[in-house]
Amino acid sequence: MTPRIGVYPGTFDPITLGHVDIIRRGAKLVDELVVGVTTNASKSPMFSVEERIAMVEREVAAIGGAIRVVAFDSLLMDFAEAQGARMIVRGLRAVADFEYEYQMAGMNQQINPRVETVFLMADVSLQPIASKLVKEIALYGGPIDRFVTPAVRDEVTARVAAIGRKGSPRNDG
Incomplete structure (x- = not known):
């Protein structure tokens, strides 16, 4: 029997708890899950x-x-x-995600009808998390502990220290 291979693509800049949730759940649907880390320069990777x-x-x-x-x-x-995949796994957080992902799934179906797209809803507690927002919060010195693992938090914090924070320190009074 041919193994069921799925691909979960993304920039993962950085990987969030939401990504990990989709990977954990997506891995249950296939024999092998390939996490595809894409080079998307338009997203200004950290x-x-x-x-x-x-x-x-x-x-x-x-x-x-x-x-x-x-x-x-x-x-x-x-x-x-190239990976032998017959499934693309995509995570959805909100209606705005669905609109974009629906269009992409339709285009992808036209390109290669042998590969299906499967959407997984992010866990309710993780729905607002987006890598872009995690980076923005970190760049302004805000806490990101609720959105990433401690190891990722440390890497993001170190990178922000290396490139410099945005804005001025908080003045609470």
Whole structure:
């Protein structure tokens, strides 16, 4: 029997608790889940692809099951085909996500009808989390503990210290 392979693509800059939740749940749907770390320069990454791969590998190590983390810089459907995947796993947080993801799923279906897109709703407690917002909060010196693991928090904090915080220190009175 051919193994069921799924791909969960993203920039993971940084990987959040929401990403880990989708990876944990997506891994249950397939024999092997390939976490595709994409190079999306338009998103102004805080971490290099290599750093993000290492971060994702560390964060998913405890999940168990067959999870591979791979970099890619191609059309998602070409990447999925190269991995032998027949499923794309996507996480949804809100209606705005659904609109974009629905359009992408339709386009991807036109490109490669052999690969299905499966949507997983983020856990209610994790729905507001977005990497972009985590970075913004960190860059302004805010707490990100509720959105990422302690190890990711430390990496983000160290990177912010290296590149410099935005804004001025809080003045509470």
